[in-house]
Amino acid sequence: MTPEAKAAAHERGRAIYNFRCYYCHGYSGDARTLAATFLDPRPRDFSTTSPATLSRKTMLMTVTHGSDGTAMKAFENTLTKEEIALVVDFVRTEFMERKAENTRYHTPENGWPDHEKQYAPAFPFARGEIPIDTPWESLTPEQQQGKRVFMQSCISCHDRAKVLDEGVIWDPRPVSYPRNSYSHRADGRADAVTGATPYAEHDVALEIADLTPLEKQGEALWLDNCAFCHAANGTGKNWIGSFLEPHPRNLTDPAFMASMTRERLRHAIREGLPGTTMPAWKSVLSEAQLEAVMAYISRAFHPVAGIAAED
Structure with a gap:
């Protein structure tokens, strides 16, 4: 394979990874994502995995058939054999060998000019270094400002980041206050129109x-x-x-x-x-x-x- 063809294959693998895999394994292959915090066992951190300890053959089998007892699903009905090979080779080269960053999201092109400086106070909350539910009185003035920035600009993607109290993972929530002819005195009789x-x-x-x-x-x-x-x-x-x-x-x-x-x-x-x-x-x-x-x-x-x- 020529260097040009190899580079093109690598970029095809990147595109597949960024569309199919980053949600759990992270943009940089380190599994530092919100989804990963809800999974047990956690997704594999490729940035700390050596190619010598995880063979290409094993990775191809895992992506194809999934991994029992984990959240890793089978992609044999989603990706072609060629696409599976492309994404596996990308992961091995980009994360396991090069320890590269892959795709950055917070760039000027994506609407984040001067991100490293402007949003720096919020980084400890986004990275999980400071739990988001830390009492305000326990935070320094700089940390309080960082929490405000996080709550205003970061939380839509980073969500809870890290918390002291896990709380309820899932809870059904009505989208509206009762309407129409709903009555709590109906002894359990409700219809689909009311949403009850x-x-x-x-x-x-x-x-x-x-x-x-x-x-x-x-x-x-x-x-x-x-x-x-x-x-x-x-x-x-x-x-x-x-x-x-x-x-x-x-x-x-x-x-x-x-x-x-x-x-x-x-x-x-x-x-x-x-x-x-x-x-x-x-x-x-x-x-x-x-x-x-x-x-x-x-x-x-x-x-x-x-x-x-x-x-």
Whole structure:
């Protein structure tokens, strides 16, 4: 193969890699991507892999058939044999041998003039050196400025970068507030037009035998008032609850409810919770009604210390 033909093949491999592979393996083959942070095991870092330890034959087989137990898919139905060979040879030459940078994104041609200087304060957050959820008061003034730059200009691609609290990886979110004829009192009946169908199962009232008179009163109050946000089943995973930020408390969650007490629950209902959509009910519910709601919560969703023994 002439030097010209070899260079052309290399560029064809680059084009395939930049379209098919960079998302997990990174533009520079180092697997430093957002997608990679969600994968276990992580994608291979070609920049630290020696050609002597990973043969071309093995790479061809892996790209063709995938790798069991990993996120590496088979490309035999996506790429031709020639294209697989081109991208494998590109990876071996560009990353494993040359340790090259490949394609840079933040260039003046792509609309990033003076990127290295203008956005430098945000680099520690983009590179994962400083977790994005580090408390503001723990950051220096320069780091605080860097976080502002990251949140305004970088987060759309770099997303969370690195965080201290992983949180929920995936959570269904409604795209709109309930509309049309939707009602949380429909006992789980919903239609595709309202968009409530995926959440309808949480608005089905629980069937509990042998409720005490106080618990029955609490059930009626719950369904008429509290279920609007917390759902009929107390999970907060209905349409309204999934739409609200932060989500209403899941009163069936053992981890959360294990520390719940009568006084804490009573205070939350009476006074509301600042910084959330939980309002104060002290001017809506009487003390007797409040006791009934708490009795129902303790019976239907999770026992509350100080309530079950009394009621």
